[in-house]
Amino acid sequence: MTQETLVYPLKWDLDCFFKGSEFDTCIEETKEDLAKLGSAVENNFLAESILLSEKIAETLQMIDSFVLCKLSEDTRNTKAISYQEVVKTLSAVLEKADINIDDALKSMSSSEFDTFVQNEDIASLAFVLKERKKRADEMLSKEMEELITDLSIDGYHGFSQMFYILHSRLKFPFRGKDLSYSQIENKTTDANKEVRDEAFKSFKEVFKEHESHFAEILNHIAGYRLKIYEKRGWESPIKEPLSCNRMSEETLNSMLSAIRKNSDPLVDFLKRKAKLFGKEKLSWQDVDAPLKISESKIPYDDAAEEILKQFGNFSPRKAAFCKKVLDEAWVEAEDRKHKGAGGFCIGFSKEKQSRIFMTYSGTQHNVATLAHELGHCYHNEVIYDHSFLNQDIKMNVAETASTMAEMIVNDAALELAKTKEEKIALMDDKLTRTASYLMNLPARFMFEKSFYEMRKKGYVLPEKLNELMTDAQKICYKDSLEDYHPHFWASKLHFYFTEVPFYNFPYTFGFLFSLGIYSMFKDDLKSFETKYDALLYDTPLMTTEELAKKHLGVDLTKEAFWEGAVKEAVKDVNLFLDITKA
Numbered sequence: 001m002t003q004e005t006l007v008y009p010l011k012w013d014l015d016c017f018f019k020g021s022e023f024d025t026c027i028e029e030t031k032e033d034l035a036k037l038g039s040a041v042e043n044n045f046l047a048e049s050i051l052l053s054e055k056i057a058e059t060l061q062m063i064d065s066f067v068l069c070k071l072s073e074d075t076r077n078t079k080a081i082s083y084q085e086v087v088k089t090l091s092a093v094l095e096k097a098d099i100n101i102d103d104a105l106k107s108m109s110s111s112e113f114d115t116f117v118q119n120e121d122i123a124s125l126a127f128v129l130k131e132r133k134k135r136a137d138e139m140l141s142k143e144m145e146e147l148i149t150d151l152s153i154d155g156y157h158g159f160s161q162m163f164y165i166l167h168s169r170l171k172f173p174f175r176g177k178d179l180s181y182s183q184i185e186n187k188t189t190d191a192n193k194e195v196r197d198e199a200f201k202s203f204k205e206v207f208k209e210h211e212s213h214f215a216e217i218l219n220h221i222a223g224y225r226l227k228i229y230e231k232r233g234w235e236s237p238i239k240e241p242l243s244c245n246r247m248s249e250e251t252l253n254s255m256l257s258a259i260r261k262n263s264d265p266l267v268d269f270l271k272r273k274a275k276l277f278g279k280e281k282l283s284w285q286d287v288d289a290p291l292k293i294s295e296s297k298i299p300y301d302d303a304a305e306e307i308l309k310q311f312g313n314f315s316p317r318k319a320a321f322c323k324k325v326l327d328e329a330w331v332e333a334e335d336r337k338h339k340g341a342g343g344f345c346i347g348f349s350k351e352k353q354s355r356i357f358m359t360y361s362g363t364q365h366n367v368a369t370l371a372h373e374l375g376h377c378y379h380n381e382v383i384y385d386h387s388f389l390n391q392d393i394k395m396n397v398a399e400t401a402s403t404m405a406e407m408i409v410n411d412a413a414l415e416l417a418k419t420k421e422e423k424i425a426l427m428d429d430k431l432t433r434t435a436s437y438l439m440n441l442p443a444r445f446m447f448e449k450s451f452y453e454m455r456k457k458g459y460v461l462p463e464k465l466n467e468l469m470t471d472a473q474k475i476c477y478k479d480s481l482e483d484y485h486p487h488f489w490a491s492k493l494h495f496y497f498t499e500v501p502f503y504n505f506p507y508t509f510g511f512l513f514s515l516g517i518y519s520m521f522k523d524d525l526k527s528f529e530t531k532y533d534a535l536l537y538d539t540p541l542m543t544t545e546e547l548a549k550k551h552l553g554v555d556l557t558k559e560a561f562w563e564g565a566v567k568e569a570v571k572d573v574n575l576f577l578d579i580t581k582a
Helices: 022-042 046-073 078-106 110-116 123-136 142-154 156-168 181-187 193-209 211-232 239-244 249-262 265-276 300-314 316-327 364-383 395-416 420-455 462-476 505-521 525-538 544-552 559-570 572-579
Strands: 172-174 177-179 344-348 353-357
Touching: 022 046, 022 078, 046 078, 046 123, 046 344, 046 353, 078 123, 078 142, 078 156, 142 156, 142 211, 156 211, 172 181, 172 193, 177 181, 181 193, 193 211, 211 239, 211 420, 211 462, 249 420, 249 505, 249 559, 265 420, 265 559, 265 572, 300 316, 300 364, 300 395, 300 525, 316 364, 316 525, 344 364, 353 364, 364 395, 364 420, 364 525, 395 420, 395 505, 395 544, 420 462, 420 505, 420 559, 420 572, 505 525, 505 544, 505 559, 525 544
Parallel strands: none
Antiparallel strands: 172 177, 344 353
């Protein structure tokens, strides 16, 4: 497979969304629509208000996605930073109008509401409107919720934006150069021990230097959130994230309990990996590092083509769509300075397109990331047939499509492995990602839950945040590591997101839920595509428990499903132990 036969662009195309002055024109038109919405709300034209709100929300998503993409491709883009403030202001105006809409829904009796949602103009939105009415019943008065929205721009969301700007401009000294976060992060998991140790040392030193700044931001985000919860009478800090993911606390507790009881084999995996590295226990930076030092890198084109091939074995429709994504420059993968950290897939519903952001440096982990984000992209494609308000995929089920894509590619690579060394490397990659879902992510949840309980009593100092983080990591990794990462709380963007609180357990849910789907569907490839697409199509239209019952026939509030999924996730440990015997 050569560069001559396969050429997928490394940089994305954003010009197709806005040309010339179209972006500013779109903002002005949105302001006009918001004024119309205000009038419709004031005159109690409820159905009209809901539909106009939907139209504006879709446009704002496009504007917001575009700004985020522009800032992610170049964190020095001050114009994009200034537009973020514009987007937040417009979004706050829409949110206030939606508060009025929800207040009108709240005031309806059950019979009045049932009659209202039978209106042919909005009948297709019945599920999301029922959800909004239920949520509205738990909110403060309209006036108080409007005030909260106004204050959130410069408070709540302002601190989140401050974190992103500060984080994206950090410089990490490494061998005479200053690297960005995404560049140094790749090196902290390098196969070469000297490289990753030196990179992680720089990583820790920079975050230690800035810990007081990040602690200040984190405390204010949490303090703002907790004060609102207190006013609403919400006792638990996980009430909102559970609602945001359309899942019950029983489901979350069953999943976490099943992990605690059934993940011991991962400790054996980490011990064996340590032995293969010539150590008694792994250091934090060793966990995600590949076992084999390889001078060769996987070319982007080769990675893309292999992903398409494996997708095609399960779903020709998905493979064809993802080829279009790669051909038409929907992916930003170039490895360069001044890019934002991490990876994501973001939607442009009005154009029925998505964009994928990542930094590709040729590792097997990068291949998995590309497959992961293509999974998100396909999920978006399936639900674009819904009207915009019915496209609200919650994070936990959104992560199902992405982790499924990873599994398909990884399992296929294992089957095609020609040598023992290649198979060991691939199994290591698979089990390392399993450890991330079943150890790292639960540690983040445990830290965040402990932090919020402590924050109720007052400001939490950096030293205490470090202690909480380390304690959580020790518990979830079952004390299997040589050392830990106390400043992980300062380095991870997920703790600072204000749109979705507790940005952690949904990843683990998606991983285990996708394992259940994968194991149930993979033995019948003829019907896989149809069943899988049907499940994805329903993800925005029902609760998590309803989705599982309809498409899998399982009860997620019981541990049985989760125990089976965890055991499926760790089943390869014994094979890994056998194949790596001295």
